Amino acid sequence: MTATGVTVRKRGKALLGPLDLTIAKPQTTVVMGPNGSGKTTLLRVLHGLARLGEGRIDWTCDARTARAAQAFVFQRPILLRRSVLENLSYPLHIIGDPEATRKARDWAERVGLAPMLGRSALSLSGGEQQKLALARALITDPALIFLDEPTAALDGHATREIEALLSDARARGTALMLATHDLGQARRLADEVVFVLHGRAHEHAPAPAFFAQPASPEARAFLKGDIVA
Numbered sequence: 001m002t003a004t005g006v007t008v009r010k011r012g013k014a015l016l017g018p019l020d021l022t023i024a025k026p027q028t029t030v031v032m033g034p035n036g037s038g039k040t041t042l043l044r045v046l047h048g049l050a051r052l053g054e055g056r057i058d059w060t061c062d063a064r065t066a067r068a069a070q071a072f073v074f075q076r077p078i079l080l081r082r083s084v085l086e087n088l089s090y091p092l093h094i095i096g097d098p099e100a101t102r103k104a105r106d107w108a109e110r111v112g113l114a115p116m117l118g119r120s121a122l123s124l125s126g127g128e129q130q131k132l133a134l135a136r137a138l139i140t141d142p143a144l145i146f147l148d149e150p151t152a153a154l155d156g157h158a159t160r161e162i163e164a165l166l167s168d169a170r171a172r173g174t175a176l177m178l179a180t181h182d183l184g185q186a187r188r189l190a191d192e193v194v195f196v197l198h199g200r201a202h203e204h205a206p207a208p209a210f211f212a213q214p215a216s217p218e219a220r221a222f223l224k225g226d227i228v229a
């Protein structure tokens with residue numbers, strides 16, 4: 001994926017950009033940066049949820065095909081007012097997969113939601129809901145998943161479970177693009193880091209290099225926990 005001169009505006013105000021970014025291979029790209037720097041807007045515009053102002057976003061295939069092979073997981077899971085089973089099988093039913101129900105049961109087993117298949121998704125705990133949202137994103141075997149602060153509202157146990165699912169997905173070749181405020185999570189999961197500041201990709205580096213020796217004073221300050229404005 002290559003983003004060139006990407007901007008997003010809302011009522012004339014620049015929310016993002018101009019931003020240039022190339023993600024070369026399936027890996028875990030962690031997007032970090034201060035509040036309001038544009039992390040969410042970046043994920044949204046790449047996935048087509050925010051309207052592109054100027055610039056272009058090129059995928060290795062056409063944009064429609066690329067986006068059909070992507071999923072987006074939000075901080076607060078957006079679930080159907082239906083059972084866990086129906087939520088899980090929904091993306092497969094949409095594409096007419098005859099094995100939708102069997103695959104949904106398999107995934108429920110994998111993520112520990114098998115005993116809750118018949119329950120309303122909205123009756124689950126926050127951690128269970130996020131596991132469900134993630135399993136529903138993974139069930140179609142997407143090429144790329146965007147995750148916007150997926151564990152920000154969760155406790156340590158639920159966070160660990162979500163991170164294990166993300167590591168599994170990554171090991172199976174799914175690319176992940178994850179915005180997080182959690183420095184520990186970034187260190188645990190990132191192959192590379194995009195540090196966003198004032199709507200631009202201020203730094204983009206392999207994770208070990210970024211954490212050991214960030215290039216800019218702003219990234220150094222951010223990693224130290226200083227306030228970066």
Ligand SMILES: Nc1ncnc2c1ncn2[C@@H]1O[C@H](COP(=O)(O)OP(=O)(O)OP(=O)(O)O)[C@@H](O)[C@H]1O
Nearest residue numbers: 010014015016033034035036037038039040041042
């Ligand atoms: N719908 C909107 N209308 C107007 N301004 C918006 C809207 N969404 C985001 N913004 C503004 O765009 C800028 C980028 O916001 P964005 O949510 O992408 O940042 P972020 O890095 O994800 O922030 P946070 O870490 O606080 O979630 C901010 O200045 C924000 O106030």
